[in-house]
Amino acid sequence: MALYAQTSGTQQTNSGTFVPIPGLTLTIPEGVDASALVILNVPMPYAEGNNYPGGTFGITVNGTASPVIASFTYNDQNPGSTGRIPTTLVVSVPLVNATQTVAAVWYGVRGSTVIIDTPASLSAILD
Template sequence: MAYVQTSGTHSTNSSSWTQIPGLSLVIPEGVGTTAIIILNVPWPYAGGDNYPGGSFGIEVNGKLSPVIAGFTYNVVNGNARVPTTLVVGIPLGNQPQTITAVWQNVRGSNVTIDTPASLTSIMD
């Protein structure tokens, strides 16, 4: 198992996928098994005036997994906290792989994390 956690406040207003500071780890080689990767963002929120929200993903060696998570508000100026967790299975390969948590805004909003978020890998 490997685990990393953020500290402090982080935010993004990027519409492109960007790394969440501090949330990157390396999983070992190991053909024939799968690592379970868990991105837990317990108290994110987004600000904006067009149904704001945030999207969260996992990159493997710089390539975005097709499995993503996110939230948007159902009101124009939402501002509630929305716990978000993403779980992805990543097959281990012939070489170690870098796992990175990424995020982006929804509709021009500003997404903020001000409580610890974590990235965990669990392997057989």
């Protein structure tokens, strides 16, 4: 079984802590001795700022953040142009005896603004 959610429109954050990415939430079913492979794909994000801007992406399961994250930053303190930095996160989520809500989250690194202006997706593959 596969589950899938996708963003539409432009999204941005300048939060310094994890906040949900609108539209990227899934409910995974209960299970025993199984797991879901959760994939967050952000194919063309970029960040703006003047202190080595970047973005950090993660997932939460029932509101608890996974310690596994994906991040990008630029090599220049104040980049003259903001190139696109494809970012993908893959996390295994153990199934439990209840449904679980998986949500994609993000924040701006060092006060930067992170922007998604192309579709991003959250998917789960269950075994």
